[in-house]
Amino acid sequence: MSEEIVILMIGVSTFLGALGLIGLIWAVKTGQFDDHSKFIDATRHDNEEDLRDAAMMAEKKAAHKKRIKELERKKCMPAD
Amino acid sequence: MSHIACTHCNLTFSEEVLIKEEVQGETRYFCCKGCQGVYHLLNAEGLGTFYDKLGDTQLKPASETSKSDSDLGKFDLEGFKNKYIKNHEDDLCEIHLIIEGIHCSACVWLNEKVLHKTDGIMEASINYTNNKAKIVWDPHSVKLSHIIQTIRSIGYNAYPYDPALQEERAVATRKTYYTRILVAVFGSMNIMWLAIAHYAGYFSGIEQSYKNILNVAQFILATPVLFYSGWIFFRGAYYGYKNNIVNMDTLVASGALLAYIYSIYAMVTLRGEVYFDSVVMIITFVLVGKYLEVLSKKQAVDTLDGIMGSTPTEVTTVNKGIKALVSVENIIIGDAIELKPGERVVIDGLVLSGAASFDESSLTGENEPIYKQKGDSILSGSLCLDSVVLYEANKDVSSSLLTSIVNLLEVSMSRKPRIEQLANTISGYFSTTILVISLLTFTGWYFFMGDFEHALIIGISVIVIACPCALGLATPMATLVGISMAAKRGILFKEAGFLESMAKSDVLFLDKTGTITEGKPSVQHVHIEDGFDASLLYALVSTSNHPISKGIAAYLSQKYDDITSIVLQDIQSIDAKGLKATYHKQTLIGGNASLLKEKGLAVPMDSEHSLFFFAIDNEVLAYFELSDTLRENAADAIDDIKEMGVEIVMLTGDHEKSAQKVASQVGISQVYSKLLPQDKANIIDEYHKQGHVTVMVGDGINDAVALALSDISIAMGNGADIAIDVSDVVLLDDKIESLHEAYILSRRTYRGIKENLGFSLLYNVIAVPLAVMGFVNPLIAALSMSLSSLVVVGNSLRIKNLKFRNKT
Numbered sequence: 070m071s072e073e074i075v076i077l078m079i080g081v082s083t084f085l086g087a088l089g090l091i092g093l094i095w096a097v098k099t100g101q102f103d104d105h106s107k108f109i110d111a112t113r114h115d116n117e118e119d120l121r122d123a124a125m126m127a128e129k130k131a132a133h134k135k136r137i138k139e140l141e142r143k144k145c146m147p148a149d
Numbered sequence: 150m151s152h153i154a155c156t157h158c159n160l161t162f163s164e165e166v167l168i169k170e171e172v173q174g175e176t177r178y179f180c181c182k183g184c185q186g187v188y189h190l191l192n193a194e195g196l197g198t199f200y201d202k203l204g205d206t207q208l209k210p211a212s213e214t215s216k217s218d219s220d221l222g223k224f225d226l227e228g229f230k231n232k233y234i235k236n237h238e239d240d241l242c243e244i245h246l247i248i249e250g251i252h253c254s255a256c257v258w259l260n261e262k263v264l265h266k267t268d269g270i271m272e273a274s275i276n277y278t279n280n281k282a283k284i285v286w287d288p289h290s291v292k293l294s295h296i297i298q299t300i301r302s303i304g305y306n307a308y309p310y311d312p313a314l315q316e317e318r319a320v321a322t323r324k325t326y327y328t329r330i331l332v333a334v335f336g337s338m339n340i341m342w343l344a345i346a347h348y349a350g351y352f353s354g355i356e357q358s359y360k361n362i363l364n365v366a367q368f369i370l371a372t373p374v375l376f377y378s379g380w381i382f383f384r385g386a387y388y389g390y391k392n393n394i395v396n397m398d399t400l401v402a403s404g405a406l407l408a409y410i411y412s413i414y415a416m417v418t419l420r421g422e423v424y425f426d427s428v429v430m431i432i433t434f435v436l437v438g439k440y441l442e443v444l445s446k447k448q449a450v451d452t453l454d455g456i457m458g459s460t461p462t463e464v465t466t467v468n469k470g471i472k473a474l475v476s477v478e479n480i481i482i483g484d485a486i487e488l489k490p491g492e493r494v495v496i497d498g499l500v501l502s503g504a505a506s507f508d509e510s511s512l513t514g515e516n517e518p519i520y521k522q523k524g525d526s527i528l529s530g531s532l533c534l535d536s537v538v539l540y541e542a543n544k545d546v547s548s549s550l551l552t553s554i555v556n557l558l559e560v561s562m563s564r565k566p567r568i569e570q571l572a573n574t575i576s577g578y579f580s581t582t583i584l585v586i587s588l589l590t591f592t593g594w595y596f597f598m599g600d601f602e603h604a605l606i607i608g609i610s611v612i613v614i615a616c617p618c619a620l621g622l623a624t625p626m627a628t629l630v631g632i633s634m635a636a637k638r639g640i641l642f643k644e645a646g647f648l649e650s651m652a653k654s655d656v657l658f659l660d661k662t663g664t665i666t667e668g669k670p671s672v673q674h675v676h677i678e679d680g681f682d683a684s685l686l687y688a689l690v691s692t693s694n695h696p697i698s699k700g701i702a703a704y705l706s707q708k709y710d711d712i713t714s715i716v717l718q719d720i721q722s723i724d725a726k727g728l729k730a731t732y733h734k735q736t737l738i739g740g741n742a743s744l745l746k747e748k749g750l751a752v753p754m755d756s757e758h759s760l761f762f763f764a765i766d767n768e769v770l771a772y773f774e775l776s777d778t779l780r781e782n783a784a785d786a787i788d789d790i791k792e793m794g795v796e797i798v799m800l801t802g803d804h805e806k807s808a809q810k811v812a813s814q815v816g817i818s819q820v821y822s823k824l825l826p827q828d829k830a831n832i833i834d835e836y837h838k839q840g841h842v843t844v845m846v847g848d849g850i851n852d853a854v855a856l857a858l859s860d861i862s863i864a865m866g867n868g869a870d871i872a873i874d875v876s877d878v879v880l881l882d883d884k885i886e887s888l889h890e891a892y893i894l895s896r897r898t899y900r901g902i903k904e905n906l907g908f909s910l911l912y913n914v915i916a917v918p919l920a921v922m923g924f925v926n927p928l929i930a931a932l933s934m935s936l937s938s939l940v941v942v943g944n945s946l947r948i949k950n951l952k953f954r955n956k957t
Binding site for chain 2: 076090097102122126137
């Protein structure tokens with residue numbers, strides 16, 4: 070086995086591992102492991118409904134942002 | 150009489166008392182209107198799948214949890230907003246709530262679902278572990294009072310808490326620790342498999358070029374572990390340096406850093422061996438240990454928020470006939486405050502008018518309601534049970550009893566690690582000694598031999614050999630065996646160190662109600678006249694939640710098989726005295742002697758027990774003598790503990806007479822009675838000052854302060870949550886015998902620890918000088934370390950041979 074192969078093997082495996090690590094750290098920082106009981110139960114209750122819910126919440130947020138922007142625009146507009 | 154479960158809450162009741170309803174051709178049963186309402190609401194909202202998710206879990210009936218909506222207005226008050234609501238930049242509001250009544254993940258699902266469906270709510274997430282919720286909403290679309298009402302409408306309740314106090318900090322520390330551990334574990338796992346190749350090469354020969362590749366890879370992996378994960382130790386060492394303290398952090402940081410620097414030196418100069426694996430191992434192991442401490446603190450914070458959150462932020466004051474809601478902080482001494490049934494008192498005071506029963510169980514631990522009338526003092530923390538009372542504040546909120554209890558708890562939580570401090574000082578001396586020895590070794594070798602590299606290896610080997618091994622294993626190994634043995638017997642030690650302090654303790658404080666006694670009155674003697682109908686009395690006492698009523702109901706259902714279900718009319722609860730009802734034009738009265746005397750009935754008054762009389766149409770048909778019973782084998786277990794040389798003291802909030810009676814039954818000579826929570830804590834503090842190591846056993850919120858202050862606190866498994874949370878040991882089976890077993894186990898384990906420590910000290914005394922003299926190369930070190938570890942493990946396993954009385 071040549072030296073290059075060893076370097077490649079160590080390098081690639083460490084890099085892949087590091088990707089996993091970064092993903093895990095990202096999950097911790099965004100609070101996905103804060104509630105361990107819910108985390109475990111998630112598999113039981115995971116279904117389409119939750120996806121629809123999440124989409125609904127995202128829509129609500131988007132609508133709110135739009136409204137705020139419109140309000141600001143109105144404020145900025147010079148009076149007729 | 151068949152029993153059927155309520156469709157909503159799953160609690161079982163006899164068929165006759167349930168509300169029947171035909172829903173889509175199927176018969177549904179409900180225990181109350183509240184459950185029926187929630188059931189229909191959920192189905193109408195398309196949330197019927199909640200019941201599939203719920204399974205067999207039992208909920209509280211909706212009528213019990215639902216509160217009147219009269220207090221909803223307070224959630225929109227300015228004072229409330231300033232205290233609990235955070236305003237986001239984008240015009241949204243955020244609040245943290247504790248949701249009451251959550252039993253299972255289905256409850257969490259339901260609450261989130263309903264909140265998500267509410268217009269104007271942008272974010273709602275509930276933590277199942279601690280029932281805390283974070284809600285973000287648009288105040289222009291929905292009011293907070295409406296959100297709370299929504300939660301209440303489905304049978305739960307919510308109250309706010311302030312996360313900025315403690316929680317945010319606790320969560321942040323936990324998360325940083327977690328990421329640091331992840332990095333450390335990742336680094337050490339990868340370095341270990343590189344190190345295996347390295348070690349294999351050490352024995353079978355390896356080309357320098359390959360060795361270099363492995364070295365560089367290990368270096369790359371070790372660097373983030375040392376500087377990112379190990380940052381905590383460098384910081385600790387720095388603060389230690391600033392305060393002139395050498396601590397465990399100093400040893401960990403200096404050992405790891407020196408090994409790291411030397412390894413770089415060895416890697417660059419291609420001479421000697423690298424020790425990157427030792428660097429990451431030291432950091433990882435010690436870091437995981439520290440993380441466990443952080444975890445336990447977080448739990449305590451959750452409970453504290455629970456207590457503070459359930460207390461009202463506003464009270465109703467009455468000034469010249471005008472009622473106003475005033476924030477508790479603005480109440481001054483002399484203000485007149487109105488208290489409604491079901492409200493918790495937040496400010497101490499004296500009753501001006503009205504009379505009501507108060508539940509003081511959270512303060513005194515005694516569960517019998519106390520009747521208070523004009524001139525009597527009421528204490529914050531107690532609960533007004535049955536009528537409206539006007540009282541005058543004689544303290545402001547900050548000096549009231551409840552606030553001082555919570556403050557005391559906060560203080561004692563941060564004061565808790567006394568043993569830890571001691572351990573740190575000891576390890577500080579150990580660390581200093583090792584550092585000095587290693588420095589002397591290095592200078593000695595350098596001056597006398599003149600070889601810098603060789604001197605450095607020997608210096609580092611002294612630090613590394615002394616740092617983690619046998620000495621580090623001595624305590625955890627023995628306590629691990631001790632803790633798992635204890636857990637099998639229903640004794641939960643929350644931390645390893647507690648076994649040690651328990652073994653050293655020489656004073657045991659016992660609470661009376663719920664600890665030595667069952668905490669539930671049971672019938673001792675019965676006197677029955679002709680014409681007594683057990684079914685009638687059973688129907689009467691079933692209408693009350695009073696412990697005496699419960700005791701009688703339990704006795705009747707056990708003694709009589711032929712009890713039939715009877716529906717009574719005009720049921721009245723008479724303040725702290727008894728019950729009244731009518732049945733087929735007969736008047737039923739059940740209660741204490743003073744109630745019957747009021748009704749003009751002559752009754753025998755003299756008994757050392759609590760008395761309960763039952764009369765129909767002014768004729769006494771039966772009376773019962775009830776008393777709290779001792780726990781099984783309490784007297785024997787207390788005798789056994791005394792024999793071990795432990796002084797036993799009883800602390801109780803109860804009256805002297807009943808305290809003395811119980812004490813004499815179990816053979817305790819030192820009794821302190823009529824104590825408030827702080828008094829208990831003060832007594833424990835007195836003993837501390839005399840140099841005693843104390844153990845406190847209790848079960849209620851009233852014991853929480855004393856539990857938190859004691860060196861070791863033990864809670865009964867069925868006690869209040871706060872008691873279990875602040876305690877170090879929990880007895881799951883509620884038996885005093887387990888207390889005796891806990892003593893035996895902790896003392897045996899402590900002996901094991903001492904043996905282990907003795908051995909590992911011996912090991913260090915031999916190994917360190919050998920390292921100093923330069924005889925230790927990696928091979929010998931590895932061999933002697935594993936050998937010493939094996940000895941420690943083997944000795945610890947001997948604890949398993951311990952035999953207990955009565956049981957196998």
